[in-house]
């Protein structure tokens with residue numbers, strides 16, 4: 708009997724992640740996507756990956772570790788693993804005071820200086836998950852554009868997870884997801900899905916066309932971004948990284964920000980103690996020095 712056949716004969720109790728498996732896998736995850744998993748996350752990692760092991764017909768995490776970390780292995784298993792280990796919680800109109808700050812405080816002087824009028828305002832949702840954040844920005848900026856003649860913008864949404872990017876491009880959301888979207892905005896920018904029973908909605912094509920999505924791993928030294936970004940939303944992303952990784956990533960992000968451009972962080976995130984070229988201008992709102 709081969710190892711695989713022997714293991715397949717075992718019940719699921721075989722699919723337990725030992726401490727050594729956890730150490731190897733968490734070190735590998737840290738290396739490929741920067742996410743730090745504390746010991747308390749072992750059960751979470753085990754349960755998220757168990758289904759994948761079963762799908763692959765693997766009988767132990769040891770076998771999976773060898774498979775996913777193997778140099779010979781193409782990137783596809785790594786991509787699948789990342790899809791499973793990332794936490795993608797997001798919402799429309801999340802942390803709405805950032806949106807008020809953007810429209811009421813940041814944009815008026817920026818527009819007076821020609822941002823968004825002499826050229827389109829470039830906005831980046833860095834760690835965009837399933838698209839709620841960039842589409843919220845598209846809604847808010849479209850409303851802003853109605854009162855500012857000639858104002859144009861484009862939005863880039865990036866994420867490491869291919870699974871969330873597919874959902875973001877599809878732009879179809881369950882009815883319960885749209886609860887935070889104000890009613891007049893819903894009427895303007897959301898369409899009822901063809902399957903009326905499902906209650907699902909889709910972002911209108913005009914808004915979808917303002918948002919591009921692409922895969923980007925913050926751990927890669929070259930982000931492949933050509934244009935500088937005027938406004939960056941990088942919210943609820945760095946909480947998953949340790950301090951040195953946070954510093955590295957934020958310095959890389961800052962390289963792509965227009966001098967004087969804005970970086971919005973999540974409400975529970977702080978850049979305090981990090982050596983990054985960003986200056987705080989409001990709680991969790993930063994600017995790159997001009």
Ligand SMILES: C[S@@+](CC[C@H](N)C(=O)[O-])C[C@H]1O[C@@H](n2cnc3c(N)ncnc32)[C@H](O)[C@@H]1O
Nearest residue numbers: 740793795796797834836867868924925942943
């Ligand atoms: C909790 S979501 C935040 C979504 C949105 N920004 C918000 O605040 O609602 C964090 C996202 O960061 C992405 N992420 C994690 N590690 C990453 C990395 N190394 N490079 C790019 N994105 C990453 C995850 O896939 C996930 O979708």
